Amino acid sequence: MVQSEIAKRSLMSAVTPERISDEKIERLVTSHDLAPMPKVAALALKMMPDVVIHPKEAEEVSEVVRIANGWNMPVTPRGGASWGFGGAVPNKGGALLDMTSMDRIIGLDVERGIVRVQPGVVWLRLDEWLNRRGYFVPYYPSSAPGATIGGWISTGGVGVGGYKYGAARDNVRNLQIVLPSGQIINTAHNLDSKHPSQFDLTSLFVGSEGSLGIVTSIDLQVYPKPDVFFPTTYSFPNMDHVYAAMSKISESRLRPYHVAFVDGNYFRFLRAMGREAPEVGGILNIIFEGPKEKVEEELKFFDQLMTSIGGKRESDEIAQHEWKERSYELRSKKLGTGAVIGEALVSVDKAGIVANETIKLVRKMKMNVSVMGYLIDRNTVAFLPFYLTDERRWIKAISSLSFVKKFLDVANKHGGRGVGLGLFMANNIYKMRDRNTVELLRYIKESIDPEGRINGGKTVMFQTRYGIRVGPRLFRFGMNALAFIKRLYPRDKYDRPVPGGFPGGEH
Amino acid sequence: MIRIPEERELYACLQCGYCRAVCPIYAETGWESNNPRGKLFALKQLANRGPMDVVLRRDPKPGDDYKVRLYQCTSCGACDEVCHVNIKLAHLWEELKEWMLSMGYEPLEAHRKIRERVEKVRNPYDEPIDKRDAWLTDKSVLSPDPEVLFFAGCTASYRVGFLGQAVVKILKAADVKFNILGSDEWCCGSPLLRTGQTDVVRNELAPHNSREIETRGVNAIITACAGCYNTIKNDYPKIVGKPTYNLYHLTEYLEKLIKEKRLVFTKEFKKKVTYHDPCHLGRHARVFEAPRNVIKAIPGIELVEMDYNKEMAHCCGAGGGYKSAFNYSAESIAAKRVKEAEEVGAELIITSCPFCQVNLNAGAKNIGSKVKTIDIVQVLEQVI
Numbered sequence: 056m057v058q059s060e061i062a063k064r065s066l067m068s069a070v071t072p073e074r075i076s077d078e079k080i081e082r083l084v085t086s087h088d089l090a091p092m093p094k095v096a097a098l099a100l101k102m103m104p105d106v107v108i109h110p111k112e113a114e115e116v117s118e119v120v121r122i123a124n125g126w127n128m129p130v131t132p133r134g135g136a137s138w139g140f141g142g143a144v145p146n147k148g149g150a151l152l153d154m155t156s157m158d159r160i161i162g163l164d165v166e167r168g169i170v171r172v173q174p175g176v177v178w179l180r181l182d183e184w185l186n187r188r189g190y191f192v193p194y195y196p197s198s199a200p201g202a203t204i205g206g207w208i209s210t211g212g213v214g215v216g217g218y219k220y221g222a223a224r225d226n227v228r229n230l231q232i233v234l235p236s237g238q239i240i241n242t243a244h245n246l247d248s249k250h251p252s253q254f255d256l257t258s259l260f261v262g263s264e265g266s267l268g269i270v271t272s273i274d275l276q277v278y279p280k281p282d283v284f285f286p287t288t289y290s291f292p293n294m295d296h297v298y299a300a301m302s303k304i305s306e307s308r309l310r311p312y313h314v315a316f317v318d319g320n321y322f323r324f325l326r327a328m329g330r331e332a333p334e335v336g337g338i339l340n341i342i343f344e345g346p347k348e349k350v351e352e353e354l355k356f357f358d359q360l361m362t363s364i365g366g367k368r369e370s371d372e373i374a375q376h377e378w379k380e381r382s383y384e385l386r387s388k389k390l391g392t393g394a395v396i397g398e399a400l401v402s403v404d405k406a407g408i409v410a411n412e413t414i415k416l417v418r419k420m421k422m423n424v425s426v427m428g429y430l431i432d433r434n435t436v437a438f439l440p441f442y443l444t445d446e447r448r449w450i451k452a453i454s455s456l457s458f459v460k461k462f463l464d465v466a467n468k469h470g471g472r473g474v475g476l477g478l479f480m481a482n483n484i485y486k487m488r489d490r491n492t493v494e495l496l497r498y499i500k501e502s503i504d505p506e507g508r509i510n511g512g513k514t515v516m517f518q519t520r521y522g523i524r525v526g527p528r529l530f531r532f533g534m535n536a537l538a539f540i541k542r543l544y545p546r547d548k549y550d551r552p553v554p555g556g557f558p559g560g561e562h
Numbered sequence: 563m564i565r566i567p568e569e570r571e572l573y574a575c576l577q578c579g580y581c582r583a584v585c586p587i588y589a590e591t592g593w594e595s596n597n598p599r600g601k602l603f604a605l606k607q608l609a610n611r612g613p614m615d616v617v618l619r620r621d622p623k624p625g626d627d628y629k630v631r632l633y634q635c636t637s638c639g640a641c642d643e644v645c646h647v648n649i650k651l652a653h654l655w656e657e658l659k660e661w662m663l664s665m666g667y668e669p670l671e672a673h674r675k676i677r678e679r680v681e682k683v684r685n686p687y688d689e690p691i692d693k694r695d696a697w698l699t700d701k702s703v704l705s706p707d708p709e710v711l712f713f714a715g716c717t718a719s720y721r722v723g724f725l726g727q728a729v730v731k732i733l734k735a736a737d738v739k740f741n742i743l744g745s746d747e748w749c750c751g752s753p754l755l756r757t758g759q760t761d762v763v764r765n766e767l768a769p770h771n772s773r774e775i776e777t778r779g780v781n782a783i784i785t786a787c788a789g790c791y792n793t794i795k796n797d798y799p800k801i802v803g804k805p806t807y808n809l810y811h812l813t814e815y816l817e818k819l820i821k822e823k824r825l826v827f828t829k830e831f832k833k834k835v836t837y838h839d840p841c842h843l844g845r846h847a848r849v850f851e852a853p854r855n856v857i858k859a860i861p862g863i864e865l866v867e868m869d870y871n872k873e874m875a876h877c878c879g880a881g882g883g884y885k886s887a888f889n890y891s892a893e894s895i896a897a898k899r900v901k902e903a904e905e906v907g908a909e910l911i912i913t914s915c916p917f918c919q920v921n922l923n924a925g926a927k928n929i930g931s932k933v934k935t936i937d938i939v940q941v942l943e944q945v946i
Contacts, residue, residue: 074592076593078595078627079627080595080604080625080627080628080631081593081594081595083603083604083607084594084595084599084600084601084603084604085594087577087603088577089576089577089578093610094607094610094614094615095614097614098614107593107594109592109593135579135582136577136579137577137578137579153592153594155582155592156592177583179583180583183869187869198578198579200578200580200583200644201578201579201580201582201583202579382580382646383646385576385578385646385647386646386647386648388574388576388646388647389574389647389648389649392570392573392574393573394576445573446573446610447573447610449610
């Protein structure tokens, strides 16, 4: 009997039978995330786990990790799996911990405004739970209806509301972690969770993409529900105006709750699907919340500011609709049958330049791309282009994946960086950090997890199912080759025509 | 190679998991293969026959394990409501069940029995067809020249006759001339359509019922069963074409009678109640306000909403043949819904579907809850 089979049997005898499965269908459906990976990828990656486990408590996670260690079995934690970099996808099979089973909201500490949750709680559910108690969680991923708290924390957590309330990193007060050794730790002490002395362990684990340990409990800062919550929408004739407007907002003394943009192509895609959508160059959604007087002051100020630079205030009905659609930004996937999203952070003053170079890239690669994004702080824009593809044409679909790398190269060139490494973009770490820092990050990973069993072969390096490391040169060569292949194809088309024809680049 | 219905939809699925978070079966079992996203992903792997399958000479096709997952669904339609890319998921599940059966897979034992009974005696309860109108003891209330036809449905006809009797009382109080189909009424076909056994409905039940209704020459028919209403409203037109009559759910008709002041309530009903939206009446047929407006018109009643209501109402667990095949789990889902009613301080759950009523009461019993579920007509017959 091979070692993995013995390891699996050991786990199956240790975990409650209802919460462990080696059924093929269960292993198959947990072998992916948002990224559409072709079956041929299985040549290099063993994405199907050997066994799927639903833990309920930290102690159980700890036991699973210890058993897996004893048999040298890789362990992959999986949350909502709604990211697209393979962070929640096994690369060497092993045990997959489906953390969505740890979905209890443990309690709200009203005195400290802190809620304690298990990692599998979905963001929207937490917000609904808090709302009923007079609180809200103002920062969350746009994928809040499906994303788990543990998953987003592990990605670093920039999203809705970050402009005013900061990212996950700014709001996580403590994490309970099962280390690769099986030991259970807490990253902070109740009293100094916001202002840690010694090493800031909480920050170390936030954004580590599950590579340093498995999050089993999270303390989050929450806030009393605001008196007023008011979304506005401004339309602009072109995207240059939108980027200029964001610069103005970031320079202003007032700070709205959330500032997000989408380009005109986004609406063209929607029109091609038969949905009603405005014919604009781009729109900017500015959301306000807080006491009534404060919201009125901010609204008056930003209304004047937007109008002065060519923005047209759309109706409250449109603004409400746009706000409701914040979690549905990839509706147009249906148009192409596939959509792949890239994500980079760039400085506000470089947003226009990055956008224009991205358009050139889009033209070169003959693709259909829409750009959206949001301000995450006064200096930084999260830039999220997504392209439509047809997964049924798998060679073309794979070659299209190179767009994400090429787009990140554009962002890097102008001082930006990609968001997310996971499995597929692990080699991009060299674009994000200098070599010495990468060495330090690897040292931290190897110190905590010498055998690389917890989400190993990802984030700080890319390893295949056979343990072979693929370095940045090979990665770059592969991506360039794919981009070359993509350019050989005729322009991407949809099943249904887009009004105005090929939208790439018309910003 | 297999041909999968709605194959394009499989590729359109974003795998965002919004459906996962609202699926009542997933909330019960926690397994990814039980939720809509997982089912679509598994199917896409079958549709997407790639080079690896060729190299390994694999001919991917769904197995019994996939079939069971398809049937682990209450057809509540919550996944439809939140789908990122607007896939008509509730419809897709039914198509897929039908497709599986067309490939030679057997339906689940409980569902097969339902089909056999319906084929034999035109109801899923194996009751004699000539006893279908036995629930109506006083046939003199029937009008030879009716304004409306009351489509009683199998459950009111054979299992909860008191619901039919309550409807009769209310119609009489509003001086509405009505009639019934009696033994000419056959099962509407809902349990068969939801379990993929569509041929009997297409070839026999829908044409028969439509013909019987239309030969009566009435302008309107009413039904008090959410399943019958959804089937006649949404499925029959696809099978037999546009109807010549107007279809009302009882609550819609009562709302109209109240507005016209034909139905007047003379007594109070002093209770704090909540309304449970049956999935087939609410999400599937978009009837949300009528039952609420009828409840609000009752003197003395206090209506409170559960946290999840209308489009986002949680399922009771009984639909789609789930209760008949997975009763324990169905009642567990119902118990969670009862707890939601407890949380908002409701003394009573009012609903408008006999299946929801039965299952919610079973769920309440299992957890020792004092919150009972009754049909809206049972309240109304007390206040007229």
